Amino acid sequence: MSLLEVTSLDAGYGDFQALFDIHLTVETGELLALVGANGAGKSTLLRTIAGAIAPMSGHVRYAGADITGQPDFMRARTGIVLVPEGRRLFPTLTVEENLLVGGSTRRDGPWNLSAVFDLLPIVADLRNRACSHLSGGEQQAVAIGRALMSNPDLLLLDEVSLGLAPIIVGQLYAVLPNIRERGMTVILVEQDLSRTLAVADRVACMLEGRLVLAGRPAELTREQVTDAYFGHGYGYLDTDSGAAR
Amino acid sequence: MSWLNAVVQGVLLGGFFAISALGLSIVFGVMRIVNLAHGALMILAAYGSVLLIERTGLGTWSSLLVVVPVMAALGYLLQRLVLQRAVSISELAPLMVTFGISIMIPNALVELFTSDVQALPTGNLATRSVSAGGIAVGLLPLLTFGIAVVLIAGLQLFLARARSGRLMRAAADDSQALRLMGVDNRVVYAQATAIAFATLALAGVLFGVRQGGVAPFDGQVTVLLAFETVIIGGLGSLWGTLVGGIVLGVTQTLGGEFSPEVPLLVGNLMFLAVLAFRPNGILGRETRA
């Protein structure tokens, strides 16, 4: 049985529809990478899976149960945790307090303060600092640690590398295998193609709110992915063919 | 000597102002709601004590054991059932709702208790005093000040150390992110409101004891004093309410040295002066108001 099953999903903000007829399944223990250009709908899809956005139509099933109508905080308690775009740490709380709030779901599992400190030593060093004074990379490390604190079954990582120096991104990606070795399922949103193709079990490309290509990195050519990324040959934004949508 | 006396009395009065301002400060700090019914609810709590004393023979202080939890429960329900909905409608809606409550309460009290002052007996506590260095200090104001310090320290400790206190600070920072951590922010809000209502219930009964009784429309004065205390002290700081309360209290008692008619006016003018020259309050750092 798949851990997550998204069917015929339409979603958006107010009158603006950002996702069109998304079908997606994710198996337990898998790392799925969502790639696509800015505004392709990757973050919206993650937020809809996390329950922060209610879909316009379609269904989300998780561990066999239909959770389409379940609010975000209930989903976190059943094991779906989102590391949101922009980190969204609690700025007036210390690093350690942020982690403790992350553990609010009180789910059983391997992750606790000392496990997170072992995984991310930088976070341990900062434990008593207020989060408003951290660098972007430090904040991202805390945000990942905070999400782990709730011992999720499905971890949703939104734009981990956004605005960070490559060396820091490398350090963050280096801990992914440690997170995954305990069986956690991960959906990763990323704009950096080569980094994504290196870590992902499966890649799904989004273009203007639609899933246009999915497969294992080994089975996809780099051209296929970049074409899907930029929309070449998909009838979108394709200036050469002269055909608008 | 009378000046020094006035300052001492003013400082102690500040303790009462601080207690009455705590609830307003908490509700604004956590939910960004300004509770215009704060004063009316204080008076409602005092009438709760009056009723208990009449019907059950409880004393004023023991009535607190009932009034404080009941008001806390009322706060919890009001936040969950009414204010949460209002917040989702518009920025003005919670103000209109709390203002509506502030109109309903005193008028209902007039209907139920008449507009006469209802006494809150405390034995001889209100008249007893201790003397030190030639200054006689009322036992009740001294006790009130002590309660204020203990209460603020306790709340500060709760917010800093307790799990639910931490969640309240997190909810004030970013309620949406908190929901993603599996916490229903509406429950956190309701808990914060319950604490705020517990403190305003205590403040209301203390007000009645200080004044020797309560009248239905007293809330129109107490809400303004509580609000001035918050702003003078600086938003977003519980110890600030004690500073604000002391500044307001001393201003009033010194004003009273000139004329018994002007303490409220002088206190209000002090508030306007703070607004003009230190708009972030005496302890305030950032612009939040």
Next chain:
Amino acid sequence: MTTTTQPQTTAGSVRVDRDRGRAMLAVGLALVALVALAAAPYFIGPGITTDWGNLFYLVTLASMWNLLAGYAGMLSVGQQGFIGLGAYGVFVFNDRGVNPYLSAVIAAAVVAAIAFPVSYLAFRLRGGYFAIGTWVIAEVMRQIIVRFESLGAGKGRTISAYTEDPILRKAYTYWLALGVMAVALAAGYALLRSRTGLALQSIRDNEPAAGAVGIRVSRVKRLVFIASAAGCAAAGAVICIRSLGVAQPNEIFGVGYSAIMIFAVVIGGIGTIEGPVVGAVVYYLLDKYFGQSGVWYFVGLGLVAILVTLFLPKGIWGELASRWHLSLLPVGYRTRSTPHPTGWLTARDHRP
């Protein structure tokens, strides 16, 4: 002309529609009604016209509060300060030999001048704290006024010199109340149809964004604050003249007036020109038929205001208007596309 060489516009152009025709019709009807109401004392007994005067100042107050909260997003619970100052202003100028009706006008102007520096204090606060801040300011005004023995101190006082003939006095008072209401409504409407009105609506919808596109937010808000203060002062003067004085400073400076204004605006429909008028009429009727039924009446008013806020946030007029697409006095802008045939440019496009 280069138009012949340009590619022809095929998409049609957009015309901004301000409903000028409907607005003119409504204004015309309002003028007819105004003339009819002005003539009323010649045909109808003073008992009835005096009663209508009650409605006129309620409409004035509700419209002024709506201007603040409904259009500029400033919820004030301190307008009673300006109402009280307007009422006491009548004494100040009447004592110096000005007739009470002209005193009312002068008082409104003076209160507008007072509101200017007051706005700098009040604008230090936002949202709910602005609300209580205005309430404090109103209290300060009362506390200062009652320090003056010449103004009756805390006991109130009566107007010393007024028109002796009771019939004439009542007619003048009626015309004053009507005039104040007409000016308040007309000025409010003109303000909202002006560029300032557009600025106001953008401030109400998103203040930081309005500032970012170059709207001088605090200047526009200050203008509204002062206008509303003047309107409330004029209404306060009307209230004072109607009862030949002030019986209780606590009442004319009482927060009860804020309650009435908020009730009328919320019930009628906040953020529309027509809503406060509807709400004032509702309050006037409720007060007329249930006002004597004791203080449960006020409990009921508070409850109704809360329920309407929560469950009918657009108010009576707002609900009707959105259901039937009604707007007697449109202040908005609508864009209408006006498609034109290919290859033919309309005359409008060539207008300078």
